[in-house]
Amino acid sequence: MRITLLLAATACIMAAVLLCLSGRESRLLRADPDSIPGNAALMAFALSRGEPLFQMHCAACHGTQGQGDTGRGVPALNDGDWLYGTGAVSDIEQVVKYGIRSYHPRAWNLAIMPAYATPRPSARDSRIQSLSPQSIRDLVEFLFRAQGRTADAAGAARGAILFAGAGGCYDCHAMDAKGDSAIGAPDLTDRITLWGDGSRESLSMSIAYGRRGLCPAWVTRIDPVGIREVAVFVYSLSRPRSRRGGAV
Ligand code: HEC
Ligand code: HEC
Secondary structure, X not given: OHHHHHHHHHHHHHHHHHHHHHHHHHHHHHOOHHHHHHOHHHHXXXXXXXXXXXXXXXXXXXXXXXXXXXXXXXXXXXXXXXXXXXXXXXXXXXXXXXXXXXXXXXXXXXXXXXXXOOOOOOOOOOOOXXXXXXXXXXXXXXXXXXXXXXXXHHXXXXXXXXXXXXXXXXXXXXXXXXXXXXXXXXXXXXXXXXXXXXXXXXXXXXXXXXXXXXXOOOOOOOOHHHHHHHHHHHXXXXXXXXXXXXXX
């Protein structure tokens, strides 16, 4: 009798906990994603569950602190610099769902960095012509100058002409080389590199052999509430104050 009562009581507590959890889960799902950081209780709940999901699914590429890996073209998620969107929870959630160049039909349909040292730099656009090693060196000098670093003046001047003309770089990275997040072309004037250490060598590797980073689509692997939780956690990585509750 006593055991039955005890079991019943335990079952009641379990049910209450489950109900409570699913209540918070459904509140999380119903909320406007960008309002979550302003709701301390919901934020704390999402973070407590988003972090383990991040460690399980994302850390292998993005690093346990979201620091990224320039050896593999994996961006840092903790620096407030976004390739896609503005870093709002809703933008992050969109990337996490469908990925980047992930072959998911709803993934961002993005450009690919052509391989200019090869006979056919772009499989998609036959108008893009190969560049000589000298032209690639000049473009690197131009990028160094654009980043405010010491560069060879004559090379940079020739590189500027190539960038805005025959090289076709402006078409994706924009005339001012600040990139275009709509097609995933990074800002080339800042010193934040997606690939490599930003040295002359790594810049010329990008131009010569091309780049295409892939972030998997998670919509088929993580349930909707988990995707939102992990998106909230990623949001918090570049805004440490948001972890203590309160919008930033
Ligand atoms: C068809 C569009 C396209 C064109 C044209 C293009 N790029 Fe890119 N470029 C990209 C994309 C997209 C990436 C990022 C690839 C990724 O996300 O992995 C990139 C990456 C780069 C990078 C690496 C940046 C980093 O942060 O590591 C450099 C350097 C670069 N491009 C320089 C150039 C130069 C110089 C030209 C012209 C000769 C050029 N690109 C032309 C689309 C383009
Ligand atoms: C296989 C490696 C890999 C895994 C696993 C991975 N990513 Fe990515 N992720 C990438 C790469 C590479 C890019 C950059 C793609 C590009 O070149 O534009 C990226 C880009 C992103 C971006 C866009 C960053 C920006 O600057 O706009 C977000 C957000 C992101 N990933 C979140 C996640 C989350 C959350 C997970 C786990 C659920 C995850 N990723 C798992 C490789 C990975």
